[in-house]
Amino acid sequence: MNKPIIRLDKIVKAYGTHTVLDGLSMDVKAGEKIALIGPSGSGKTTILRILMTLESISGGTIEVDGDYLYHMKDASGALVPANEAHMHRMREKIGMVFQHFNLFPHKNVLDNVTLAPILTKGVARAEAEKRAMELLEMVGLADKARHMPAQLSGGQKQRVAIARALALSPKIMLFDEVTSALDPELVEEVLNVMRRLGEETDMTMLLVTHEMGFAHDFADRVLFFDRGRIVEEGPPDAIFRNPKEERTQNFLRKIIAAGHRV
């Protein structure tokens, strides 16, 4: 637990003339559970999307598990933009769960989970299915293996999406507001799965959430973002019970006023 598994160094991200991240640096230790909180538009999703290589970066470097994500060294040792093969290798280390699930609607639950291991790692179908059933068991959906996504509730879909991401055994998991699109009564079943993951695995997990209560119980460290910068960070108790920065205090006050439990 000494060398960081993720290191962002002076990351710049701009959409046209709109700079979202302006030289953001941060480290994440292996196994750390990090909650990213902050007002809408502060760049939380952008950070996860950049780590999943769904967005490009405008400047800076990212290291993941000892290797550059968007760069590689050429023959002379100089840092050059990574090619697709390099990015493909790097992506194997990272999994992501989306707000809107994004299950493959034309494939049943089991195939959703087995598709990538079979295609990207050459795992034999029987073995991939065995592992998928274990994962579905873990998220409590073994009996739905042959169902189509359309037949599932939102909470069930999201649990399948978690199993799908886990099937590739990533070292790092990214969760972007994974309960925001769910009916309130379905939120807890998804959070329970994440709690178990946090307790039973040593995966590094980054989650963006508006569930402050969950962030408090789950995270080792909370980062409060505003306008693309980390305004305040620390252990959950320090951030939620005793925030130092005025912007953090204001944000939490608003969140509590909006009825969220802290």
Place this chain on the structure above:
Amino acid sequence: MEWDWEFVRQILPDLFSGLKITIIATVLGAAFAAVGGLVFAILRRSGNRAVARSASFLVEFIRGTPLLVQLYFIFYVLPDLGIRLPALLAGVIGIGLHYSTYAAEVYRSGIENVSRGQWEAAKAVNLSVRQTWVHIILPQAIPPMIPALANYLIAMFKETPLLSAITVLELMNQAKSLANSNYRYVEPMTIVGVFFLVISLISVMGVRMLEVRFAPKDDR
């Protein structure tokens, strides 16, 4: 004018051979259009601006000119440039190319209707671009396209009489020559109309079934 069954009996074999050519032209033209449409659709999505622009221009050009003119061009003008094609082949290319542009549009909207989230989920599970197309995008994009493509197939079938202008002996051309040599139009033309009507009606029923079968399902 009286309906002459004896004459009908005489001309039916020739009309059937014309119908055979019509169907061959339709099937081959459709195959050409299916593949050509895919090529156009892919070229128009190309990251290379010049390629995408040229493809768009070509599509607009082909759509903006009448099929009959294109057929004349392929059959009567290309030989001047040293490209001499048999009539049926020229017809298949002409009609196939023309309908490629419509197919390309159907493909484009079908592909764009697959949500961005599907591309992102595929990338997040580390599928390659090719695997994403084959396993994620096309299987979702193609079924909703089928009714529209089938409609174009019927439209194309009904346009095959244009091929008679470049000497293809399809149904219409057969009927015309039978009529001209016997000075009787009513039977050949009526039979042509009935053939087209029957096949179109059956096809339309087929399309209805396809529409039900492939009705868009709402889900992510």
